[in-house]
Amino acid sequence: MATIFQGLGGAGAAAALTNSFDSKTLLLPSSSRLLAERKESSFLVARSDGSVNLNLGSSNGRGRRVDQLITNAVAVNLSSPLVLCLFCFLSKFGLFFIYSCFLFCFRRRLILLQLPLHRNLGKGRRINDVDGCHVKAITHELLLFEALREGLEEEMDRDPHVCVMGEDVGHYGGSYKVSKGLAEKYGDLRVLDTPIAENSFTGMGIGAAMTGLRPIVEGMNMGFLLLAFNQISNNCGMLHYTSGGQFTIPIVIRGPGGVGRQLGAEHSQRLESYFQSIPGIQMVACSTPYNAKGLMKAAIRSENPVILFEHVLLYNLKERIPDEEYICNLEEAEMVRPGEHVTILTYSRMRYHVMQAAKTLVNKGYDPEVIDIRSLKPFDLHMIGNSVKKTHCVLIVEECMRTGGIGASLTAAITENFHDYLDAPIVCLSSQDVPTPYAGTLEEWTVVQPSQIVTAVEQLCQKLQ
């Protein structure tokens, strides 16, 4: 369920947008156009997919609820002169000042999109100006593991109950450097180096969470958490229920999983398919530095146990993220590329294979809509459903194995709920049902490759014709 996130301190909070791979630029409409349309609307809404529309107060056939969905936006009442002055001071003077005064005169409420803070321009350029609204963008560039670390650090600063436990997270700094420097800053009691005993320290984390601490348990590789399956399933997932609501387990279990570069069968596991049946837990998968930090923070603040799936091959992704504090919604999917012809649902590393295929598809004249589902349990059927209603055909691309994977559950969920909107059976591309072989060529054939995605979309669209 999406909620509107109210920023702190009005104009100071920054809204964030998803990373778009297409060349559509996000611009706030020019002030003159806005002024013209101001008469009918009462507010300007920034949407999480990066486009801006004016809510004309009535449905325009695209689904009202989607239009009202704002992940990060700030409501500013510009009728207060103090706020207005503050706002103008913080933004560049000029057109916006005049515009704001105009608004002030008309006493309109303005829900602001502060600025498009990051777009994938490939060269890390800063976006400082938006046409017609001179607002300053404040971002910094970092890698995904650094984004995770930032999220972790901010939450540890904010709440003294947050602690980290795992193998080599402390003095060594974490095997993927996610917790580097934290032990020096917070000490040995808050950043705990555990012996190699996953079952025990996961259980200990859950026990600590029962009393109100907020541990973050790191599995050095998600596959090692199989040793802790009993603790995660029985204690982490079920205690809130079996105790009649007395205990909450605000634990975060995180770690890298997925198929890496020839790591061997035991270290290339996709645990999301094993954990998805456990009632009582939430699962999210991050895929960009932006959502990694946002999901990490949201997971730590959540009262429910959350399993955060990272991917071994995505730790060195670089992106500009806002300086301002933000969180991502745990239950929400991310619109990566809006389109019209086919809905492609994916998550984690496969997002990048899909986007690579999307480039080819666009050249061939297709218009795929790519959604990074992000929330693996529960599924964001709202965004997915709206997409299905628009495109009428679905392709799921995942890294799980075919049997019993996330794709299998998602196929069932979509078919159950949106059967009438589908023009063709759902196609699900998953990894092969084999242990991941070591040999590089064999390993490549285990996971879905962009060329296979292109072929699948072509076949799917052909069926519809």
Place this chain on the structure above:
Amino acid sequence: MALSHLKSSSSGSNFLKPLATAFSLRRPISTSTDPLTVETSVPFTTHRCDPPSRTVETSPQELLSFFRDMATMRRMEIAADSLYKAKLIRGFCHLYDGQEAVAVGMEAAITKKDSIITAYRDHCTFLGRGGTLLEIFSELMGRQGGCSSGKGGSMHFYKKNSGFYGGHGIVGAQVPLGCGLAFAHKYNKDDAVAFALYGDGAANQGQLFEALNISALWDLPVILVCENNHYGMGTAEWRAAKSPSYYKRGDYVPGLKVDGMDAFAVKQACKFAKEHALKSGPIILEMDTYRYHGHSMSDPGSTYRTRDEISGVRQERDPIERIRKLIVAHDLATEKELKDIEKEVRKQVDEAIAQAKESPMPEPSELFTNVYAKGMGVESYGADRKEVRAVLP
């Protein structure tokens, strides 16, 4: 042997030596099996048992084979290091150099009927069990000719016909398997034992103690060998274990602490342990050893220990140096001959690498083979067990 007599007689006969060499009476490297005794470097420390003798029976042939095997292992691991940096080996690669004495000493004490199972640092153990260099390098490079057909990788070496059961990636998971091997030995009454190797990091796994309890209860012929190289990846043993005396951790199970850099101490301890296990059930051996490389190729190995420590151990306790000194002291070969052996070993390793580089990658169809054994059909026989009635899909 004539010359050694000369040597051991009074120093006044030294003038004979240059004469002997002048007449090319230099005998070849000794391959005799005459008994020779060697003292272990340090005495054994025990827990609930009597220590074996410090004096080890060996022979010149054994000494030289130790040297050759350890030199091969050392060279192989260093070659794997360069191959990894050249990206021919990828993923995880855990090197064993520094710990060769454990593999070599253990082999000398047992037969191929006994089983060995270890964790992911298995290249040298595999070699000791009869694997060939070509198989090893092919597997490391993911080729068809590898010991696991290129599908296992560095952490999954196996050799069924000589009792090597792997090769396991998950820390500690191999110990219950090892106890299972011992159970099979007892069940089949074949007078063989199972050696379950693990590290100081794995020594804190719960499944180890569970398996140990069951083995002690059922008197299984299992020997748990803790290869204590003092660091569990990046965590030193004193930061991970309340009691780093791993040989004592068995509590009711006897234990023996051994200098793991001394191949003869290892050999003696394994022989002793095998006798004990066949008679009275499990025993724990702790091999005090050291690894020169980091935990794996992605670990520099210097963030949690000093370079002085590494070079100190290399100077004072290196297992190959120890054997070299022993050989030279007993005049079984000269320094030059030993260097020649090392050169030969180096050539063998290089040849194996070259051959492995040329060998083919696995066929695409190999992706789906060996997921199940012999398909999934279930055959149903008639009453006389001779006629196949049906094959279920």
